[in-house]
Amino acid sequence: MPELEQVTTNEKQVGTGTRYFRRFTAGQRALHATLFTTFLGLAATGMCLRFSDSVWARAVARAVGGFGAILFFHKACAVVLTLAFLIHVRDIFARAIMNREKGIFWGPTSMVANWRDMKDLVAHLRWMVGLGPKPRFERYAYWEKFDYWAVFWGMVVIGFSGYAMWFAPFFARFLPGWALNAVLVIHSEEGLLAILFIFSIHFVNTHLHPDSFPMDMAIFTGVESEEEFKTKHGLEYERLAHSGKLERLLAEAPGTWQINFSKVVGFTAIVIGLTLLVLTLTAYFS
């Protein structure tokens, strides 16, 4: 099909007008995809349980095949997410211990918070109210680190309290009696916090924000344009450019199908998330 090949080549040529750089590996994107699909499932079923006296909770329960199905889906998503979490932790330790990758725990590319993040936060806030220049950020800006650790802490806390309820007689062997009461409070409050945070703060900061609107595709396609790179993580761009390592990150422009696929998946997640946010808020305040 010579005509079709012609079209494809043309598109590629248009694409080469802008340079693209790799931001996330396939593994990281897969982790995010697993995280957000299971999280949506956990949030939808979890909120039905938390606000089980609301009309929509019963409607959802009926729609998925009854009250028993709600709990089944919740546990199924939890197990998948737990596996993803364990694989991630194993991956970190493998990189830190086997590969002796120092950048994991400290340095500009690390996820670990440092003094610089505190200064970045203050500088950013000063800029927001017009008291200083716009700060520039390294590979992970402070709010991106917060997003990561909030999810990390959330998974440990929600996961532990969830399994403690699931296998209560077993956990009762080494937990005091009142802890069995506390795990439900912890699980539901932390879950609520996660839902409110992800579906409002994370959505707005990362996707609906003016420089990404309507959506930041980097986590779906794995690459971002040079312009985005410079704007969002200017210090990293500069550091790599100086050390001559920038070109190593050069990547192909995302294909049309990749962009469309990302849009469909991303928007679906955002719509489901915002719907859950509205339902949660109405149930919480009624």
Add this chain to the structure above:
Amino acid sequence: MRSAWAKGDADCLACHGDATMTDANGHSIAVNGDKFQASIHGALGCNGCHADIKGYPHPEHPAKVDCKSCHADEAKNLAESVHRDGKEHPCTSCHGNQHEIFPKSDPRSAVYPLNIPKTCGNCHGNPEVAKKYGFSNVFSMYADSIHGMALSDEGLLVAANCESCHGSHRILSHKDPASSTYKTNVPATCGKCHAKIDADYEQGVHGKAIAKGDLKAPVCSDCHTAHAILQPTESEFRMQSTPICGSCHKDKLSTYHDTFHSQLGLLGGYVQTARCWDCHGAHDVRPSSDPGSPINRANLVKTCGKCHTGANLSFVQYQPHADPHNRKLNPGLFFVRLFMNLLLAGTLTFFVIHTILWLVRSRFHQIRKKSSNGGKDA
């Protein structure tokens, strides 16, 4: 042919045996001789009731037959009952055609146990009658109940029919203390068949309260309802009963609502999650201090273990009615909840402010720089 079947009766039937015979007003005055002869009154002959008719031609308006002349006790009872109005409730309204009355042990009788619900239902299953007197359509509720099904499906003669609970001639309003359906009499009425459950109930706190005349305590019909009685294992029953206990035990219902038992149970009838009586017992509810109570400390492992395989002494320290707002009773839970709420409120407050400021500032920045790069920079 019976000896009492006098020649006179044949004379009467010469005219009244014509099935189309009517009086001046068009009311049928026909008698089916065969059926009358087979009926319980057949032996009495026509004159047994129509004593005033001595020969033919007889007066145009013979005296009205009064059942009371033989059935004095029944008439006396009926006169005290809710059906005392003889015009609205003549004997025939329940016993059927006056010339075709059979004993209640006869399947042809309108008051044979299997026929009673239909007989009462003639009025009590009629929406217009129900509307007129302001009572619910008890007939259809009964028909679908466990009693009604046993009666109609199995033909169980011992299954409760209307009469079993309400009596027959002396039916009193449930507000009348002498009525078999008056609140304090309900346990004994149900206990006529459910003897063991009644005995259990009398031992429990509710039974003892009722015996003392405390009308707030529940009797059988408060939980099981009177007519639409459901199988306690049905999800519908399990859904409807918890709020009934909660209508008195309000604080317990509210703390129960905070638990996973309730959350899952509320989602449309999860049959396996614990409802009040799964832990407290149903009929002989006893205080936790009573060694016979399933929620007595010594019995908790067994009670919780009914659902939670592997429940141990530590597990049963779980409090199914813990109140996280009560610092004195549940200090651990109180502070856990306080910490979680502060964490939630603190994180969200900070980030909502942060996000709004950032959003506004970025947009502002973007508009100012719009000309340079098409609005992509912020």
